[in-house]
Amino acid sequence: MNPEELFLVELTVNGTPLSARVPARRLLSDFLRHDLRLTGTHVGCEHGVCGACTILLEGKPVRGCLIFAVSVAGSAVTTVEGLVNNDGTLGVVQRAFHESHGLQCGFCTPGFITTIHAYLKENPHPTEEEAREAIAGNLCRCTGYQNIIKSVLRAAELIDSGVRDDH
Amino acid sequence: MTTKSFGEPILRKEDPRLVSGQGRYLDDLGHDALAAAFLRSPHASARILDIDVTDALEVPGLIGIYTYEDLEGRVAEPLPLLIPHPALLNGRTGYPLANEYVRHVGEAIVMVIAEDRYVAEDVVDLIKVSYEILKPVVGIENAKAAHNAVHPSVPNNVSAHSVKEVGDARAMIESAPHKLSLDLFIERSACSPLEGKGVYAIWEEDSQELRLWSSTQTSTGVRAAVAAKLDLPLQKVECIAPDVGGGFGVKIMHPWPEEVLIPWAARKLKRPVKWSEDRREHFISSAHERAQEHHIEVGFDEEGRILGLDVTFFHDNGAYTPYGIIIPLITSTQLLGPYKPASYRVEFTSLFTNTVLVIPYRGAGRPRGAGRPQGVFAMERTVDAIAKYLKLDRTVVRERNFIQPHEMPYDLGLIFQDGRPLEYDSGDFPASMAMLKKMVGWDDFETMRSEYAAMGRKIGIGVACYVEGTGVGPYEGGFVQVETSGRINVATGLTSQGQGHQTVFAQIVADELGVPIEDVFVTTGDTRRFPYAVGTFASRAAVMSGNAIALAARQVRDKALRLAGEALECDPQDLEIVDGIIRVKGDHTKSIALKTVAVLSNPLRYAFDESAKAATQFAVGDTSKPPVPEDQEPGLEGKDYYSPMASTFANGMHAVIIEILPETAEVKILRYVVVHDCGRVINPMIVEGQIHGGVAQGVAGALYERMAYDESGQLQNASFMDFLMPYSTEIPTVEAGHLETPSPLNPLGIKGAGEAGVIPGSAVFASAIEDAEGFEIRRMPISPSELWELRRTMKENA
């Protein structure tokens, strides 16, 4: 059997150009986690249902496990690590999760944070029901979602009050 | 003043790391490690005839292929039976890799090690195994019928049998004014943490030491098991539970085959090896829980008081029993909940089937349930049936059977899972029920029902109560150390899977020592830091480690005050610690920092830091004694253990109001109310979070999740597409009320709350659906399709 063909995949990740040579079948989630060693993006099911691997591709949330890295070469990707403010303080959604006890084990959390970050850009003032809908594509086994919904609303409140968020 | 943090909703110390992608879960470690993948049985019952690896050997990047034949020493022996029990007549465990026979779909047959997981899976695909397919045993009925045996040496498929009696229940039922019998079923579900299992092992050839990480609920257990299996001294093995992405029970089992095989391979290959379980593997080769079939006979008086209760049930334990029969034991002992039937008999039979083994689901480690949901379902259905029969309010029948507050502590006359007499320590059930009824508007519900009926809508209300044995022993330990920098290190051996231990244990220490919580750093689940521990399960962490840590902190406090007393030349009794400063009560000019005392506690005082320099002005120690007196140790640290005489018992009551759509039988949750009592609460925010999560799992188990095995033993829904774990859109907002009756059994008065939300799930929904529909609900979970079919059958029979 021949060795596998490798492709040079260059991405702008959290504002920084990064690259690695990988086979075409490398999933974007694995590429970020193992080739670029950004392990904040988690993998919970590898079939696109749980949402733990959700990252922002050109600002839009997508499943990292349902995309081949090679297919999005040249794109800009934001992961949960990239939502921290430039001074190292927590980004607004991250802070809202902390303040609202929106996480327990924390495994699903990065996927929620990226999803909510993008959602609030387009819908800055969700109602509780809208917040519930906004997170309805992500699974969490610990929290029962109640405090995640609270986190969405809290983040909206923090943004309104002008709290620093660099992203 | 140092703000008291016990009882306060302190924000979690672990969060900033976890929300910013800085958590370190198992698969985040060991990027350069070799990867393992497993060839797993596609058949439920088969004999392995041949394993052909010819094609597989051609794959570039392959490191090694291992079958049972390759295993050495104790690794080739059956896996241990962790919890033997006299009732477990025929315990059986599997091998790390199948030895000739496979007994469930998913059982590991071949381990492949390769440069990465993609390649390892390529290799697995090219290995050809030939099988003689045997007839599988699937489901309780087939197991009972025993036309086929899961293990040839157990022809009747019975692994365990137990009978317990308190009084003569059968005679009491016979002579009771009224009798009822019910058949009740609960299907399988699974813990399904978002992170699967995983193991990463490094073998240090130079020092002959093994360091392993496992996504486990018990690192001490894994360490001991691996040391034994690999024939290594315990001191040469360390096990660390890194951040763990949920457990709920499945990760308390140990050693999983992979926990033995990965370290074994790492030592053999002298290279780091890692295995991260994928979702399909988790479905077919970890563990499930809950399939039980119950037959109940009950005798009661005109008032609804239970005179005799006779429960016979069958438990499906899957193919192996490495974790013993803890689930049916818990069902049998915890079934009674807050009630006191005049007599009780329970008999269970545990059966082998060709399915994945079972493990307490949220009843072990981040535990949510474990045998209790089944017991509560059986008991609460029975109470509802009595109420219906006597045309009494369901809550009235409950109240008449409650153990009363003045009867506490209450001995149920049974032996609990910890092998000790089952005695409830505390609880005020009538008060809980009163609170629940008020919160949910129980007495006004008929008005609400008619209002909805007028709109053509059908609603129902359900209620269910439970008592949960928490804080089971035998022990946990705590270590507290004050560094000369003022940093407080705390360690305990049990593990964390999201319960906020780094926060709640820090709260306890901050209060005991009078230091800011920011200075307290907690480590859990690392055998290098604390080698003795049991594990996280059965809502025991806060009770066991919380109390142990409090005791250790008190030792540190005592020592600090004694040394400070010497330094300040005053009576330690007159001292207090506020914000990390020890000072004389009423005279704040006389003070010494705790971190300075940490310097004084060690006679060797190299002046490395500011605290050491500050310490030079003080003199401590009796010059007539050696620098370290006989009864003393250097350092400002303490270690202690907490080992209770008995378990604590938390309790709670749930009510749900549902609407059922007339044409599609879909169930909509209108309100979900929880009243619970877990004793003194360390951090109400965290406790409430546990309840929310538990309720979500309760809703899931009642209305969505099941393990759908077909007759051949194939799990038909081994993915998140078909195993219907609810999203936010399926889970209600929980309204929670709190009652605090402190436990008299431990220094902190706490009980434990990890399972509070989940236990009554099936019972409370069955109660509400029955109330809305008017016919009996005897099997859970229930889907809209099943409810609709049931309606049709009822209509046809009527």
Added chain:
Amino acid sequence: MKPSRFQYVRPRSIPEAVMALQRHNSKVLAGGQSLTPLLSMRLASPEVLVDINGLTELSGIELRGSELWIGAIARHQEVLTHHLVQTHVPLIQQALGYVAHPVIRNRGTSVGSIAHADPAGELTAVAALLGARIHVSAQQGPREILAADFFVGPLESALQHGELVTGVSFPVLDATWGSSCQEVSRRHGDYALAGVCALVQVLDGRIMAARIAIFSVAGTPLVIDVMDVHEDHEKLNLKVQALIDPDTDIHATADYRRQLVKTLVVQALTEARVHAELRQS
């Protein structure tokens, strides 16, 4: 759960894509939201994957005469929020609201889900109901397939090996038409246990045409003209029930699915009528 090896081709033009697709056991990669899980579970192992995400000429949504054309790599989310779709074929958006979750819709393509021919897919039903035309590029040149001929069986279409679906065109519906999509699924965003799309034409307050497409109850979406029975729910149900053939599976019995269809057909027709009146007002 990692995909098997495949050869990866990223064509720069449609002819190049078609050329690559001539290779043995090749498969098109568009949004990949249905394909990638199959690859990761190794339920599909194509030898060649032809990634058309770089073919920007296939990303459009535009009016072409009396038809609305949607290109093969237009994402669900773009379609869902596009004003042309809203104005001219609102049924597409009504159905897309049920397709998985927003994050999946950001990457998944509407044309891809039609090409996938999933009998549980909302958009297959929309295409069938509206009589959409599927545009195909092949080595012999382009061709069109009517939706009625396109869906052959579960996950099976009239597409030949080596052919590429470049887009789908839907007839524009003027304001006399109203539509609706209704379904029941176990969880929000799951595949439907049963679903119905309805299309009615209302002139002067009277229904002039009524047809429905039912999905998730047969191997392909079933289009039924219900003009003759739409006023009589009993007859309507009899006609529909005679044509559907749902299966029992772990989520629902066949009879329950029939019950859902009975309910959903009425709901969808009612809503479609309301929708037509709304568009006219």
